[in-house]
Amino acid sequence: MDPSSSSRGIRFLAVAALLVASLVGTSRAREAQPLPPVAEAEAVGSSRRAPERHGLSLDFYAKTCPAVDQIVANVTAARYRDFPAAGPAVLRLFHHDCFVEGCDASILIAPTTTASAPKVERDMEENRNLAQEAFDTVEMAKAAVESKCPGVVSCADVLALAARDYVQQAGGPFYRVKKGRKDSKVSLAGKVRGSLPRANSTVDELLRVFAGKGLGAADLVALSGAHTVGFAHCVHVLGRIYDYRGTRRPDPLMDARLVKALRMSCPSSGGSARVVVPFDVSTPFQFDHAYYANLQARLGLLGSDQALFLDARTRPVVQELGANKTRFFEAFVASMDRMGSIRIKKGKKGQVRKICSQHLLLA
Ligand SMILES: *[C@@H]1O[C@H](CO)[C@@H](O)[C@H](O)[C@H]1NC(C)=O
Ligand SMILES: *[C@@H]1O[C@H](CO)[C@@H](O)[C@H](O)[C@H]1NC(C)=O
Numbered sequence: 001m002d003p004s005s006s007s008r009g010i011r012f013l014a015v016a017a018l019l020v021a022s023l024v025g026t027s028r029a030r031e032a033q034p035l036p037p038v039a040e041a042e043a044v045g046s047s048r049r050a051p052e053r054h055g056l057s058l059d060f061y062a063k064t065c066p067a068v069d070q071i072v073a074n075v076t077a078a079r080y081r082d083f084p085a086a087g088p089a090v091l092r093l094f095h096h097d098c099f100v101e102g103c104d105a106s107i108l109i110a111p112t113t114t115a116s117a118p119k120v121e122r123d124m125e126e127n128r129n130l131a132q133e134a135f136d137t138v139e140m141a142k143a144a145v146e147s148k149c150p151g152v153v154s155c156a157d158v159l160a161l162a163a164r165d166y167v168q169q170a171g172g173p174f175y176r177v178k179k180g181r182k183d184s185k186v187s188l189a190g191k192v193r194g195s196l197p198r199a200n201s202t203v204d205e206l207l208r209v210f211a212g213k214g215l216g217a218a219d220l221v222a223l224s225g226a227h228t229v230g231f232a233h234c235v236h237v238l239g240r241i242y243d244y245r246g247t248r249r250p251d252p253l254m255d256a257r258l259v260k261a262l263r264m265s266c267p268s269s270g271g272s273a274r275v276v277v278p279f280d281v282s283t284p285f286q287f288d289h290a291y292y293a294n295l296q297a298r299l300g301l302l303g304s305d306q307a308l309f310l311d312a313r314t315r316p317v318v319q320e321l322g323a324n325k326t327r328f329f330e331a332f333v334a335s336m337d338r339m340g341s342i343r344i345k346k347g348k349k350g351q352v353r354k355i356c357s358q359h360l361l362l363a
């Protein structure tokens with residue numbers, strides 16, 4: 001066992017107490033959202049195909065909106081100070097966008113209020129607890145961009161930039177974001193099912209979902225490292241801490257101290273639906289590689305996190321990234337670039353929305 005797991009556990013208890021004190025019943029409890037996709041993973045067969053990677057470039061807006069990175073960064077920096085939990089929430093939003101029909105801002109389309117209107121991606125269970133603060137951040141950044149370069153920069157690119165900014169603001173790597181994505185013309189609820197991992201996915205399911213996006217085991221482990229920041233709602237851990245697979249006992253593969261601490265935050269029934277617990281129990285606000293060390297010490301929060309260390313296909317990557325922060329940062333940046341290139345829409349296949357939550361009305 002990792003000799004540092006004991007001190008990590010103790011630090012965790014302090015962190016847990018602090019978090020429960022600060023999160024419950026405060027505005028932060030509203031803002032904090034889990035980064036991990038909690039979705040369905042059936043029937044990916046038909047969507048299994050290599051992503052089309054084409055046409056993104058670092059200088060896509062060099063002539064039309066040269067300051068776009070800085071304009072977005074100004075907004076995200078201010079938002080990060082006011083709502084730190086918007087950071088992981090924006091990262092999660094980007095993930096949920098790219099994994100369903102590609103990085104095309106289809107996730108940003110607002111649900112319609114009329115009963116007869118077709119349901120959009122946001123109407124699906126998998127997307128219901130995406131944080132409103134994340135949507136607001138993107139909308140604010142987009143409005144700032146529109147004021148300087150109207151009608152030019154897509155919402156999909158603004159989301160990709162905002163996600164990058166937050167990684168850096170939380171202490172993670174800075175990387176340059178390729179641009180040139182167009183926004184979708186549709187957002188269809190029916191495309192969500194089976195496209196996103198869920199909290200209790202097995203490694204088989206995770207690998208299948210990622211393969212459907214043209215991503216491999218290394219991408220799965222590197223992108224899961226985003227759980228170095230962010231929070232999950234209790235509902236996603238109740239099974240592991242009270243009744244693992246119908247045994248009426250906790251998951252034997254979770255450190256007993258973590259079980260105990262989580263039970264304090266998350267009662268088996270009657271707890272507040274708003275309480276959240278950190279993915280990275282040792283440094284929940286720092287974008288570092290502690291997530292992987294936690295997995296090796298059985299301190300992974302979700303079953304789908306812990307499984308990455310238990311499975312022989314992914315364990316070596318967990319160990320490699322857990323041993324070397326530079327290596328993690330390199331791997332994360334490379335995988336974010338791949339994820340950010342999934343099924344890019346070009347030309348007439350897409351549009352540039354003015355307001356990210358609303359499609360342009362097409363003539
Ligand atoms: C970003 O904010 C700074 C400080 O408020 C300002 O001077 C600068 O013009 C802004 N840059 C852009 C591109 O909006
Ligand atoms: C995983 O969680 C979903 C709900 O999110 C549930 O329907 C399903 O039964 C769970 N699967 C397992 C194997 O626990």
Ligand SMILES: *[C@@H]1O[C@H](CO)[C@@H](O)[C@H](O)[C@H]1NC(C)=O
Nearest residue numbers: 323324325326327328330331
């Ligand atoms: C950590 O990873 C970096 C980048 O891959 C590499 O250059 C460095 O040598 C590694 N450090 C150790 C101690 O292995």
